[in-house]
Amino acid sequence: METDSLASFQDLLDRWAEAIVANDAPLIGSFAEPDWVMVTPEGGPGKRADFLAAVESGQLSHSEMAFEVLEARVYGDVAVVLAHGTNRGSWRGVPFTADEWVTETFIHRSAGWLCAFSALTPNYAAASAADVDA
Template identity: 60%
Template sequence: MAIDEQVTGPTTHVDGEVDRAEFQALLEDWAAAIVANDADRISAFAEPDWQIVGTESGPSPLGAFLEVVRDGSLTHSEMTFEVLSVRRLGEVAVVVAHGTNRGRWQGEPFSADEWVSDVFVRRDGRWRCVLSALTPNAGA
């Protein structure tokens, strides 16, 4: 028995086209909510205790993210994702994607090319994000 099976139970690797397509669609829907700058739609994809971890500001809670969207300090005009891998451990999934986005932060334009690591939990038949970690794509 593998060590991860002893600690957490069986690990299911979800890397088939159907499974990747499910998370690709989910991330595209979430990106559409972010590009719409719609805080209520954005929050529907995340657990209330969601955190985003970026290189500039470190961990930030959902409330802080939604606040800067609501007050217009942060806007997005473009966001894309390419799901690279998905790993599921029961009702938890870890998704690694390549993402790009453009927008404005406090009136100044920005663009980002990043590796995105998202942790999702399945609740009431829906995947909701609990953590997003952003790593700049230094090779871009």
């Protein structure tokens, strides 16, 4: 079951990443609960509507996004997924890159798994390794 969960959530996050790179706000939103909250180190908790509005307006865009699912734990209709994520894009015209640990909480609905919460934690170990290599 765990291998099935890993593959299933890897596929889900791969499809969500494709929607994010396409900068398609409605498609991005289709992966999340209406009250989805994303917690980032830069801005703390943010609402789904604000994230999608930033994508729709072009203030936020992504050119790359990838996830590697490390663990997926399913508890009935709730799943917690731990992934390593990397992405590249721009925020208000300023380029950015990110290397993060991503914790996603999904709820199973009739349409499939929808994300309720996302928490992004910077991968400081990768940043430290890059500093050593420089």
